[in-house]
Amino acid sequence: MSYVLKTNQLSKVFKGKEVLSDxxxxxxxxxxxGLLGPNGAGKTTLMKMFITLMxxxxxxxxxxxxxxxxxxxxxxxxxxxxxxxPIFYEHLSARxxxxxxxxxxxxxxxQSIDEALDLVNLSNLTDKPVKEFSLGMKQRLGxxxxxxxxxxxxxxxxxxxxxDPKGIKELRDVFKRLSEENGTTLLISSHILGEIxxxxxxxxxxxxxxxxxxxxxxDLRSKSTMYLxxxxxxxxxxxxxxxxxxxxxxxxxxxxxxxRIYDEDFSQSLVTKTLLSNGIEIEAMNKKFLSLEDYFLxxxxxxxxxx
Ligand SMILES: Nc1ncnc2c1ncn2[C@@H]1O[C@H](COP(=O)(O)OP(=O)(O)OP(=O)(O)O)[C@@H](O)[C@H]1O
Numbered sequence: 095m096s097y098v099l100k101t102n103q104l105s106k107v108f109k110g111k112e113v114l115s116d117x118x119x120x121x122x123x124x125x126x127x128g129l130l131g132p133n134g135a136g137k138t139t140l141m142k143m144f145i146t147l148m149x150x151x152x153x154x155x156x157x158x159x160x161x162x163x164x165x166x167x168x169x170x171x172x173x174x175x176x177x178x179x180p181i182f183y184e185h186l187s188a189r190x191x192x193x194x195x196x197x198x199x200x201x202x203x204x205q206s207i208d209e210a211l212d213l214v215n216l217s218n219l220t221d222k223p224v225k226e227f228s229l230g231m232k233q234r235l236g237x238x239x240x241x242x243x244x245x246x247x248x249x250x251x252x253x254x255x256x257x258d259p260k261g262i263k264e265l266r267d268v269f270k271r272l273s274e275e276n277g278t279t280l281l282i283s284s285h286i287l288g289e290i291x292x293x294x295x296x297x298x299x300x301x302x303x304x305x306x307x308x309x310x311x312x313d314l315r316s317k318s319t320m321y322l323x324x325x326x327x328x329x330x331x332x333x334x335x336x337x338x339x340x341x342x343x344x345x346x347x348x349x350x351x352x353x354r355i356y357d358e359d360f361s362q363s364l365v366t367k368t369l370l371s372n373g374i375e376i377e378a379m380n381k382k383f384l385s386l387e388d389y390f391l392x393x394x395x396x397x398x399x400x401x
Contacts, residue, residue, distance in 0.1 A: 095122060096122065096123040097120050097121060097122055097123065097156075097159075098121050098122070098123050098157065098158060098246070098247050098279040099119065099120070099121040099144065099155070099156065099157050099247070099279075099281070100119070100120050100121075100155075100156040101117050101118060101119045101120075101153060101154065101155050101156070102118060102153055102154040102156075103116045103117075103118065103152065103153040103154070104116070104117040104118075104119075104140075104143070104150050104152070104153035104154070104155060105117070105150065105151050105152045105153055105303075106136070106139055106143065106148065106150055106151050106303075107151040112151075112303060113136050113139055113303050114136045114139055114140060114150075114303040114304075115303050115304055116153070116304070117136075117140065117153070117300075117303075117304070117305045118305065119140075119298055119305055119308065120308070121247075121279060121281055121296070122279070122295075122296070123277075123279055124273060124277045124278070124279055125273070125279060125280075125295035125296055126269060126270075126273050126279075126280045126282065126293055126294050126295050126296075127279075127280065127281045127282070127294070127295065127296045127297070127298060128282055128283075128284065128290055128291075128294040128296070128297045128298070129141075129281060129282065129283040129284075129297075129298050129300060130283070130284065130285075130287060130297060130298070130299050130300070130386075130390055131283075131299060131300035131301055131394070132301065132394055135300045135301055135302060135303065136300055136302075136303040137251065137283040137300060138177065138178060138251055138283070140300070141175070141177055141249050141251050141281070141283065142177060143155060144157065144162070144249055144281075145170065145173065145175050145177065145249060146162060146163075146164055146166060146170065147177070149164070157169050157173070157247070158172060158246075158247075171199060171200065171243075172245055172246045172247060173245050173246070173247045173248070173249065174239075174240035174241055174242075174243060174245035174247075174248045174249070175240055175248065175249040175250070175251075176233075176236040176237055176239070176240045176249070176250045176251060176253055177249065177251045178251055178252075180232055180233065180235065180236030180239070182224045182232065182235065183224065184223065184224050184225035185223055185224075185225060186223065186224060187220060187221045187222060187223055187224065188211060188216055188219060188220050188221075188222065188224060188227075188235050188238070189207060189211070189220040189221065191224060191235065191239065192207045192210060192211070192235075192238060192239060192242050193207060195239050195242060195243070196242060196243060199243045201242070201243035201244070203244075206242055206243070206244060207242060210238040210239075210241050210242040211238055213238065213241065213268055213271075214234040214235070214237050214238045214264075214265070214268065215234065215264060216231065216234055216235060216238060219231065229256040230256045230257050230258065230261055232256075233253065233254075233255065233256045233257060234257075234261070234265075236253070237250065237253055237265065237268070241272065241278075244276070245278070246277075246278060246279065247278070247279045247280075247281070248272070248278055248279070248280050248281070249280075249281045250280065250281070250282045250283070251283050252283055252284055252285070253265065253282060253284070254266075254284060254286055254289060254290070255284075255285075255286075262286065262289050266289065266290070266292065266293050269282065269293055270293050273293075282294075287385070287386045287387040287390055288385060288386070288387055291311075291385065291386040291387075294311050294386075295310060295311060296308065296309065296310050296311065297309060297311060297314065297386065299390060299393050299394065301393070301394045306393055306394075307393050311386075314386070314389065315383070320358075320381055320382070320383060320384070321354045321355060321356045321381070321382055321383075321384060322354065322355045322362065322365075322379065322380070322381055322382075323348075323352065323353075323354050323378075323379070323380050323381075323382050324352070324353050324354070324355070324365075324369075324376060324378070324379050325351055325352055325376070325377040325378040325379075326351055326352075326353055326369065326374055326375065326376060326377065327351070327374055327375035327377070328374050329347045329349075329350065329351060329352070329353045330347070331372065331374060332353055332369055332374050333345065333347060333353065335368055335369065335372055335374075336355070336365070339368055340360065340364065340365065340368060342355060342357050342360050342365070343357075344356040344357040345357070351377070354382075356384075362379075366379070
């Protein structure tokens, strides 16, 4: 297996507090890797270490098969990134900002500036000074800057944060195209799980500085992630019956009339019979897959059982 990035027992300590501990992470060539974690989990710190903005306290980072250090300029030239809030020369236009970046990176294909602006849908705003851009436009320009020098590996920290649903969809398509057409490897951190789930190949879940799960979306989907969703006239009474009459404890009331059963081993017909015979109306009953969002909650918050 060819990996673009590998870490070994990576840790970071700030003022005596360990914010990342023993992170062993692997990103395969050409894949889209989603790094998910609650606020303060350590995502940005990890990404900053990957581009040498921060030094690990312990452990090793390998990128393109080479150990990263503070003179890894050749490795950094093959990478693009957008970390935290993108900073630009505000009085200059989008095009001028990208020209400066290309010069800095030693990349002189001017056509790729137009392509990058086009990719993020900013072609009609190329000459406007960046200070007149909205937050979402700046975010798009930040992504254009990350891709303009045709990097092999792109690191994007919360890239769809300030975008509207249409913008999120457009950028999701951009990421997919970069991966499928150019074979680019992408590492993307995000909180908007539902929106990003569709394009990920692998997901890494980080909690309190520990990578607690790293799993391919394929394996995740094939895991036992089915549940039964019931639309009922009275969820509270149904919950009582599940608990006390049927011994089913792994369920959750989602809304007033929506209840999900996550248990794997129970008789659906017995549930139906019990609910109906106790005067509970069943308006709908569907088997569904656990979303990445639900899965994320199970591993970061210790379960969805009766939550
Ligand atoms: N320069 C710093 N000095 C001291 N502590 C820091 C520094 N940078 C980050 N931290 C701490 O490290 C921990 C991880 O922060 P980090 O920004 O990496 O988390 P995150 O997962 O990116 O969070 P968010 O989703 O909120 O952006 C937090 O407890 C944070 O307070």
